[in-house]
Amino acid sequence: MSPDKFNLIVTTARGMESISASELIDILNRMGDPSPKVEQTRISGLLTAKTSLNPFEVVEKLKEMIEKEPWLIRNIQRVIPIEEVVETNTEKIADAAFRLAQIIPEDHTFRVTVEKRHTQLSSREIIEAVAARINRKVNLEKPDWIVLIEVLGGLTGISVIKPNQIFSASKHG
The missing domain is CATH 3.30.70 (Alpha-Beta Plaits)
Structure with a gap:
């Protein structure tokens, strides 16, 4: 990949x-x-x-x-x-998330969600690195936006999405 x-x-x-x-x-x-x-x-x-x-x-x-x-x-x-795929490295993930998070309006809230597979990186380390770069209010319960970090071994997919922008057959079927 x-x-x-x-x-x-x-x-x-x-x-x-x-x-x-x-x-x-x-x-x-x-x-x-x-x-x-x-x-x-x-x-x-x-x-x-x-x-x-x-x-x-x-x-x-x-x-x-x-x-x-x-x-x-x-x-x-x-x-x-x-939206973007980077090498699985905390700094590269944080840089990409920061760029993509520019879409979040100043008065909106966000949450960082990490789904990781086949990596030794800690979710907490990723979340802290990403959240530190995004100058918006955090809301863990009902965020306006989700900074989604999908770690797949050596590659990480990143998106900044609204909570309803994932398709789930069980929710929509």
Whole structure:
């Protein structure tokens, strides 16, 4: 996986990765991406995808799709839009998160959420490094924005999203 290789992280049940990859390719094709790249990771139940579509629009279209055509989404559990991918290194993660967090209006709140797999880095260390750089009020319960840090071994996907900008089949189905 090279840093520009994905802008979506997709979760599925363990053992369903290849079926879910085909499902995701079909869905992205229907949405207008003729050649999405979907890869299984070394992490069970986790796929990454690179689509030419806006990853935030993909999430919104999935929410519509599960309402209108729920049978198309059988194995995909969550779809997370990713804005930037960096090497898994606390400083690089904090730099990217700081850049992306410029979208957060001054009077809005945020929370840092770290989901980590296959790394020795501590969540606390990442959260402290990121939060120290963002000059906005923190709200852990009901933030306006989430600075999402998805550590996948040697690479980390980062997004600054509103709480409703992740697709979850269980919440929307």
